[in-house]
Amino acid sequence: MAKQKAAVLEAVSLTAPDSPRPRLHKLIIKNFRSIGSEPVEIELDDIVVLVGANNAGKSSILKAYETVMSHGSNDGKLNIQDFPSGMVDVERLPNIELQTIVFDKAPGDRWLGLLPNNEYLVREQWTWENPGKDPIRQGWDVQKGSWDKQVPWGAPNIANSKRPRPHRIDAFASPDDQATEISKLITSLLKDKLTKIKSDPEQEKSDYELVIEKIRDLQTKAVAATDKEVKVIEAEISKYLDKLFPNHHVMFDAKPELDIEKAYTPFKATTDLLMGPKDGYLSGIANQGSGARRTLLWAALKYLSEVNDGEGTRPHVLLMDEPEICLHPSAIREARAVLYDLPQSGNWQVMITSHSPIFIDLSRDNTTIVRVFRGENENVKSTTLFRPERARLDSDDKKNLKMLNICDPYLNEFFFGGRQVIVEGDTEYTAFSIIRDMYIDEYKDVQIIRARGKGIIPSVAKVLLQFSKQFTILHDTDSPETAKGKANPAWGMNKTIQSVFDLENAKGKVRLVACKTCFETALFGSEEKDEKPYRAFVKIQNDPEAANKVKALLDFLLDPGKPKPENCIEWKKVEDLVA
Known part of the structure; x- marks a missing residue:
């Protein structure tokens, strides 16, 4: 147990020490999709590359973070195929633990494990008892040394806003889904800019945050004001329904939208990026070829890696399956450079799956390589192959490895087993x-x-x-x-x-x-x-x-x-x- 606690409290410096943004530290997954009862632990870094054979469970790891970040919406609920062997077993319920590093005491002292450099570790876990139902979320109480049903940051929508925002791009996503993700990347940057708009420079919160608070307050009042009318409607409809279907009734779900950003957005809901020849017809991304869509994705990511969006905005994490798909060999190196440059703004982390050794650059200081594989009884396992601080590469080592990357792009095949x-x-x-x-x-x-x-x-x-x-x-x-x-x-x-x-x-x-x-x-x-x-x-x-x-x-x-x-x-x- 002591060894496990030591591993949990291990600090990982991913961004500049003066950056006050939260970042992901570790993801621990059990009984989720192809992952069994033996936990799969992923140590997070600026760049995490998941390598391994096909169908080893790499995509399940990417999906895990996206799922916990969707708590409070339908995307945060599991279907029966997400449970082990496609069945509910109370001894093997899906469980995902997320560890986040924060720089302030906003979650509350009881949830903060103290780390070096004035950083704090917050641990949360989600357990799904039934398909189609919201998970049970718990927080690790450092004072009691146990899990508690009370949680850091409170409601799911509030808690989600305190963690890096996920951007998931599947390997074989449909053109519409790819178009949506590219638009989301750009829109998310624009939304972050809203947090800086203040009518009065002296006001503590931005105009956007004040609007969100007003909407949340209005939602609460609206539900309270219409509660009696809702009960009357339910009773009258149920009275008629009972004649046709005995012992049946209706319930009107008038709960407010938990994700306030869905309730209000300053941009139109169907934001799209158009592409075409100058002075010619422009069509949506979904109508472009797969190569063009991938190129647009890299162009958007390249811009995001270069723009300095200032401190205080919500951080992001890119979750991407096989970025090498549909790319010309000469473009793969450029794509790799874009991904490795993305965290330099101090506001991004990247986790990808890849079958290409070209997407590994050992000369960088921010790369963790994790092999995902199936062990005995086909159980999914993971092992960290490489972390820069453990390898202790000096400047000459980095020059040597950079030269090798240029001369032999397939050098890093040894990470694949x-x-x-x-x-x-x-x-x-x-x-x-x-x-x-x-x-x-x-x-x-x-x-x-x-x-x-x-x-x-x-x-x-x-x-x-x-x-x-x-x-x-x-x-x-x-x-x-x-x-x-x-x-x-x-x-x-x-x-x-x-x-x-x-x-x-x-x-x-x-x-x-x-x-x-x-x-x-x-x-x-x-x-x-x-x-x-x-x-x-x-x-x-x-x-x-x-x-x-x-x-x-x-x-x-x-x-x-x-x-x-x-x-x-x-x-x-x-x-x-x-x-």
Whole structure:
């Protein structure tokens, strides 16, 4: 229990310390859709990328936050398919916990867990007992140390306004839904501007907030004033109904609209964005092609990432399935940059699902990678693969990873699962890739990670040490001296590679294997001076003995129990390489 509390109170700095906006901290989901009784915990960051196989439960995680934020409306109610196995089991009711970080005591002292930097953690949970019914919402009382039916911030519509506003974009949403979401993004920014309009600069609240208060007050008075008339109407209609349907009656649901923003908006309800040639016909987004709609979405997001909407406005969270869909390869990098830039305004968080390694940028300080997968009995599980503060990447590491992202957009495939081998250069990568293709079933889960140089190997190792159970690094020993008798810098880099053993969590997880003096001489007997990857390809294709040597080395890298190939060294100290 103590361990669980420590995890709950872990602070995550997502925005500037002087930003007084709430932000999401953690989402914990049980018995919701494909997620079972074992909780799935998602640590939130500026950018969260959910990776994993198809049908692993990633979209259910995005839907979870949208659902709790819809409490008080029909979208906050579940249908029977949202319950485990499509049935109601009192022992396995859908439950979602949301943890939000706030900067003031507005929720009340009993709900505030104190965090560093004058931040407070508020915990809430929702439990659904029946389909079509509102959930039971509870707050974590830090003074009692238990859940309570009294809740922070009070009514759902008030509480929702204190948390980041969700914007959900499904992978295969209809054109109309996509058009609506794009319009909502723009409209939400305009609504935030309303909170700054004040007829009198000295007034505490904005004109918009005063109007909302008046509407809420009018709703309460209207319900009270018409209560007697409603009862008369119900009684008279029920009297006639009872003659045709004995023991039946009617009830007129005259509850006020809980979401006041639905009751009043300064803009028309059907706001649309039109597109077309200049001096030509403009039609709605829904009438555009899928590529055009996605481009419009990125254009809207790019604007939102660049605009500074000031402090005090309500923050946002973008929940997006597979942003790479319908994008040309050259546009994917631009789309990634837009998403990563979005939180820089201090007012956005982003959580996406993706099957594209291109959408992962390890050189950024604000990215969390979470793998969602199915474990035993098909239960959905999650594990955090990468968080910047845990990897402790220095400025050189970030430069190295940024360069790798540019040179090899598929570098980050290792986040999608499998056994990993880090290799120094293109020749080893080419040779092992050929063997992997020749024996697909044997090596289908093997990831060959090309570091493109000795000096970059430790940077890649820092990332892998966060989640990999074990991996092997293969590199060339090189010679202590150059052909001219001078000290060889490439030999000196062996000391840098040895430093991997000093990294946190490296013990028992990393193996170092070196080829004397390089991959080609160790396996093929001589080193080519040019076109080395191509020549290795030809050698393996035409020489079965060479192919067997490469396969034997790959097997040894993956399993230390396999025979060690000749001219290869497994080492721990540089002195081992001299033998």
